[in-house]
Amino acid sequence: MTRSERESLQKRIVQFFVNIADGNKSLTVNHFMKEKTPRQTIYSIIKKYEEAGHTGDKPRSGRPKKLCQGQLTRLKRLVNHKTGISLRRISSKNEYQLSQKQRSPKYTDKQLQEIPTRGRKLYRLLSNNDFELVMDDEKYFTLSDHSALTNRGFYSSNKEETPHEVKLKRTQKYEPKVLVWVAISENGISSPFFAKQQQAIDQTTYLNECVVKRLMPFISNYHLKEKVLFWPDLASSHYSNIVTRYFDENHIEFVDKDFNPQNCPQSRPIETLWAILKNMVYDQGWEAKNIGHLKRRIQQKMKEIDIEVVQTMFSGIRKQLRKIADYGPYKACSL
Structure with a gap:
């Protein structure tokens, strides 16, 4: 007997027992035995009805299907x-x-007022001119990084047997680190500059080690100097007098400080590049033995970055700046 047939039989027996037999069990049993229904089945259905007030499965409680x-x-x-x-x-x-929440910088009220204006100025500058955009930035790297996407968790059939170096985030209060500077454009990535852990990139270091030794050769090798627009980070050393004077003397046009939206990583592809590079460096839980080992690893992984990925990131700059100009920095957040 199928489920639907059983439910139909239960319903018929209860209806006959209540409405026709008026509670007479013998009359109900005799009637359905003529249909070759087993006596025990009939009594079982009547007993369940008398005890529970219903037949079949117990009515289910829970959330309604519609609100x-x-x-x-x-x-x-x-x-x-x-x-x-x-x-x-x-x-x-x-x-x-x-x-999921998206990452976003924390802005002051003053920044929220200034950023759309600066974003609009830079958007118009890029839209009205055929510039070859170049930008730079710095990033700290440590010997290990458990925040990298592939290292945030682990798989195990038995966590008790998993080695401690896999299941624990081992932190060090003053872990050795290195500061990496690099410049990028649609055409490539410059050679990196590594600053020692305690060494700040002041205006002199930035000019000599980053601009003169690395940025200028990068521009000469990949761009026409007359068409370049350099978009520096807003660090004070990047806009120091000796740096801006050097750019003017060498005819390198750069984004004016009043055109540069502050605290807007969502408009600068180099921020996305750092995220990609970090995942490549620390892939599969890789850890450096020392700073020299870390530098070699970073240099190696930089060479493996697909230039087409960088070009795709640069293609969205104007779109992001337009969002910032029209709706503010939060609208363009994608990091």
């Missing part, structure tokens, strides 16, 4: 544009979905 308008309004007030809400408090059948 009324009042429930939807309360749900919207509970979760809309809020964080820290547990999924246990939300129905799985509604219009709201859990989304």
Whole structure:
């Protein structure tokens, strides 16, 4: 007997027992035995009805399949544009979905006012001229990095047997690190400059080691100097008098400080490049034995970066600047 046939039989027996036999078990049994229904089955159905008030499976409780308008309004007030809400408090059948937070810098009120204006100035500058854009930046690298995407977790059939170096984040209060400077454009990546851990890139170091020894040869090898627009980071050493004077003397046009949107990594592809390079350097839990080992690894992985990826990142600069100009920096956040 199929489930539907069994449920139909249960319903017929109960209806006959209540409405026709008026609670007479013998009459009900005799009637359905003529249909060749086993006596025990008939008694079992009647007994279940008398004890539970129903037949078949117990009525299930839980969330309704559809929410009324009042429930939807309360749900919207509970979760809309809020964080820290547990999924246990939300129905799985509604219009709201859990989304991952995107990274964004923290801005001051003054920056939120100035950034759209600067973004619009830079957008117009790039749109009205046929520039070959070049930019630079610095980034710290440590001997190991457990925050890299591939190193955030581990797989194990038995965590008790997993080695400590795999399942633990081993941190060091003053871990050795190196500062890496590099310049990029659609045509390539410059040779890096490595600064010692305690060495700050002041204006003199930046001019001699970064601009003169590395940026200028990079521009000469990959670009027409007359068409280059250099977009430096807003670090004070990058806009020092000796640096800007050197650019003027060598006819290198650079983004004016008032055109440079502050604290906007979402508009600078080099920030994305750092994220890609970090994942490549620390892939599969790689750790450096010392600073020299780390430098060689960074240089090696820089050579493996696909230039087409860099070109794709540069193609979206104007779009990001337009978003910043029209809607503010938060609208363009994608890091």
